[in-house]
Amino acid sequence: MAAFVIDEGQCFHCAEALPTHPTHAHLDGASRPFCCDGCAAAAAWIRDARLTDYYQLRSEAAARVGTKLADYxxxxxxxxxxxxxxxxxxxxxxxxxxxxxxxxxxxxxxxxxxxxxxxxxxxxxxxxxxxxxxxxxxxxxxxxxxxxxxxxxxxxxxxxxTGLEREEARRRDRNRWILRMGIAGLGAMQAMMFAEALYLDTAGEMSSATRDFFRWITFLVATPVVFYSGWPFLEGMWRELRHRRLGMDTLIATSTLLAWGASVVETVRHGVHVWYDAAVMFVFLLLAARMIEQGVRKAASAQVDALARARPLLAMRETGNDAESGREQVLVSQLQPGDTVRVAPGEPAPCDGLLLQAGAFDEALLTGESTPVAKQVGDVAYAGSICIDMPARLKVTATGAKTRLSELARLVDEAQAERPHMAQLADRIAHRFVVLLFLSALVVYIGWRIHDPTRAFEVMLAVLVVSCPCALSLAIPSALAAAYGALSKIGVLCVREDVLDRLAAVDTVVFDKTGTLTDGQPRIAHVDVLSGMHEAEAIDIAQALERDSRHPLARAFNALPSTQGMKAEAVREWPGQGIEGMVAGQRWKLGQATFAATNGKEEGHDIWLGDGEQLHARFTLTEQMRCDAASAMHRLRDAGMSIALASGDSETAVAAMAQRLDIPQHASRQTPEDKLARVRALQVEGHRVAMVGDGINDAPVLAGADVSLAMGEGAALAQRAADFVITGPRLIRIPQAIDIARRTRAVIRQNLGWATAYNLLALPLAAMGHVTPWVAALGMALSSLLVTLNALRLTKVPV
The missing domain is CATH 3.30.70.100 (Alpha-Beta Plaits)
Known part of the structure; x- marks a missing residue:
């Protein structure tokens, strides 16, 4: 592999872009530029330790060191x-x-x-x-x-x-597989070498003693391959027989034991043929295919490992109530909501918490976005996000299993633990195929016993081996595992089974507006008061009503300056309309004009405060469209999608958004029931509908659509109702996910087609005696390998 080449304008150590005034250090007789003092110090240490060969050997850039290192x-x-x-x-x-x-x-x-x-x-x-x-x-x-x-x-x-015991178990299992593979590979080479000597004696000139010597030495080589390297298949057969269900492992183990056992019998009785080579080749090639399949699955679970790495072990907790108070280093498990922690630059946040001072955090692991996110006082910083530039102070709101990081890890774990219906269907087909294959092999054996008894066992063995449904059983699971891995790389978590195929069939995408097409952070431009109410009083009442709400609009009100800190009681949310409750002994309503007062009339993109009879204040909102919304719509249209917009917002705001994004179908003032009815109508017309939303009021329509995608910043109820959760803020993930789903469906069809064609071609050839057992093992393994490698193409993430 060629060495990594640093271009001009890149840091010599990590290849990051150089700042205006880079740091320089002498290395290999030349002055090299570095992006920071940390990278320069690392290169200097490598030079002083006489390890500069690293820069000639590497094929990838190093990670950026940074200017401040953590204290370990x-x-x-x-x-x-x-x-x-x-x-x-x-x-x-x-x-x-x-x-x-x-x-x-x-x-x-x-x-x-x-x-x-x-x-x-x-x-x-x-x-x-x-x-x-x-x-x-x-x-x-x-x-x-x-x-x-x-x-x-x-x-x-x-x-x-992830813990000593789990790490030790992982290492022992990996070492066992490597040892099994090594023994199988050496055994296969030796067995084929001895078998070649026997095959080349076509004239029968080899003495009986020499032939027996080759057979007994092959027996010694093949036995550990069959019973140690092939143990996963033997164990799998025992498990399948205990559950009275024939499967792939039963067929593999039966074929291997038949080849080995018959060879032992023929060796003892000085028979004509032995099949040790077929047994060891079968085990070796199947082990190779299974290890590649495991590699695909490990790639799919890489997101879980990354989330596990993001959990810091220790936290710096303040012992007082202000920034000048003392500090103590404690285990993260000792943190409690309400504690104040400090996060050093370059360190991950140990918990979810509210920022006590402005800062920036890299949330790439949680959202898939590499650009740091600037946050203001009161914004939430999530556990696992990396603090950038300056120290941060957080007031702890959630720790451990309650953090967003843990929720994402749980979603990934649950998605990978579920066995999709398509994979279960493939298993059932493979089970019936195995039963049919055993019956076919018996018929072939009886037929050859009548026609040529000397070849009956050899032909039957070839039939069993060549038609092993490994490729059929791998066709779907390997593709799904690779697809899940690709989705997790772009920040799309599949949280339900059997949804990839439905996503691939989608032809219409319906979007919510606020929090979905917009950034989910509405802002109050100005406040107009009516009927003699003071602006501060209107703000206090609105804040009291919205204080505990998870609706995106609540953040806009809570960001306003408060004077009295009123409290609301008996608060009730009316999805798509507004919120009401008792504040200072009086009932207030906040939401649409027609909801806030009986004499209210809809007027643009405004939120009204009223007592049910009369309007008292108007809050004019502004919001920002997501930066990639237009490109996402363009990609969806290029993919043949119809796009619609259904929002609970006013006609003016919805029409303006639809015009900016060139969405011809749009509807405003939609209640949750209206949105669900609109999706149902599209489904009646024959469309496959995907719904994209983020709010509590989107939960019914997310559950009712053919496929649903929830934005990761949205309400937990919406995420629980959805099939996919988009962990990042970028809408371009939606056409990318659809592209992965469509490619997955194509790969599964290709795999199933190849597996079926292979078995239809190979089985008659083997039954007619044109295929030897070791060639059958090679053909079966190559078909499984082809299916797995074809699935690996899905790991490439679309741009």
Whole structure:
């Protein structure tokens, strides 16, 4: 692989764009530019440690180091690492950490060499594929924080793995699969070599003793392959037989054991043929196909691993009530709502919280957007988002399982745990196919016993092997796993089963307006008061009514300055109309003019405050359209979609938005029932409808559409009713998701077509005796491999 080349204007270490006044350092006899002091210091250390070969070996840029590094001293505390590090017999300790900056083999090489230079570090194992680094160190010689600080200084920020037991189980399982694959590969090569010697004796000139020697040595080679490397298939067969359901593992294990057992019998009785080569080839090739399938599934679950890495372990909690108070470092699990925490630049927020001072956060992990989000006082910063530029102070609102980060991780886990109906259907087809195949093999065996008894077993074995429905069983699961991985990369979470195929069939997309086509952050431009009410009083009443509401409009009122801090009682929301409640002993209504007062009349994009009889104040709202709304509409039209707009907003506001986005079908003042009726009408006309919304009042129509997508910033009820959750603010994710769904449907059809055609062609050829067992194993494995590799094409994310 070619070395990574740095262009002019890029940082020599991380390839980020250079600032106006970059930092320079001498490296390899030349002055190199760097984006920050951290990258310059990392390069200088690499130079001084004589590890500059890293820059020639790497195939990807390093991660940006930054100007401020985290303090890892807390990792030296026993209560922090007790569940993640283990003691070894020689008095050393071992821990596995994660890093998302290790992007190529050269990164792993640099970490290995760099950390071995630290005193007290006894062993380092860095894996560029999994992003895991295993460190063994002597606590009496060096604290753990020292090698971790070195990792961070090189640009590889460490995170705690998912727990010692789970990490150990993951490592043991990976090592077992690698060992099984290695034994199967060596065994297959040796068995084929010995089998070739037997096959080449076409004239029968080999002595009986020599032939028996080759057979017994092949027996010794094949036995560990069948019973150790092939153990996953044997175990799967036992599980299927216990549940009285024949499946792929039963067919694989039966074919393998038949080939091996018959070969042993023929070896003992000095028979004519043995089939050790078919047994070991079958196991080796199927193991290879299964490991590739596991790779596809791991790629799909990468989002869960990334979310797990984003959870910080420690938090800096303030001990007083102001910015000058003392601080203490505590475990995140010890935080409580109402606490105030500080987040250093470059560190992830440990909880969901309200900002006590303006700042910026990188929410790429949660939303898929790489641009930092500027936030004002009172805005929410989410756990896992990275603090940018300056320290932040947060008032804790949610911790642990209640954070948005945990909710997203739960949605991904649930989506991947569900088994789609299409995959279940493929399993049922494979089960019936296996039963039919066993019957066909029996018929073929009986026929060949009559025609040529010497080839009966060999032909039957070839039939069993060549028609193994591996490709059929992999056709759908491998494609779905790859598609889920691609969706998670763009920030679209699939939260229900069997929705990808429905999304691929969509021809009409209906959008809500506020919070969906707009940024969900309406602002009050000005306040007009009527009937002698003071502006401050109107604001206080409106704030009291909206204080606990999750509607997007509530944020606009809560952002206004408050004077009296009134409280509302008996508050009730009327979806699509407004909100009412008791404030200072009087009933007030806030919403549409016709809702707020009996004499109210609809007037533009305004919110009215009334007592049910008379209007007292008008709040004029303004909102901003999402930056990519126009390009998303263009992409949808290019994909053949019809677009409609249905909103509870006024006719003036809805018409203006529809005109800006060139949406011919639009409807205003839509109640939840109206929206649902509109979608139902489209469905009656034969359309497949996707609904995109974000509010509580969108939940009924989201549940009633053929496919529904909820914006991640919206109400939890809307997300629970939806099939997909778009974690980021960009609408372009919608046409991208539809493109992935359509490509997934095409790949599944291709896979099923190939698997069916292969079996229809291979089965007659094998039954007629034109295919030997080892060739049958090769053909079956190649068909499974083709299906899996075809599914891998879905991992490419559309631009």
């Amino acid at each position: 001293a807390a990792w030296d505390r026993e209560d922090v690492i007790v569940e993640h590090a283990r003691w070894l017999e020689d008095g050393s300790r071992e821990i596995t950490v994660l890093t998302d900056g290790m992007r190529c083999a050269a990164c792993a090489w640099l970490i290995d060499k760099g950390l071995r230079n630290e005193s007290g570090v006894e062993d380092i194992v860095a894996n560029a594929v999994t992003g895991r680094v295993r460190i063994r160190w002597r606590p009496d010689a060096t604290p753990l924080s020292k090698p971790l600080q070195r990792m961070a200084a090189l640009g590889y920020r460490p995170y705690l793995a």
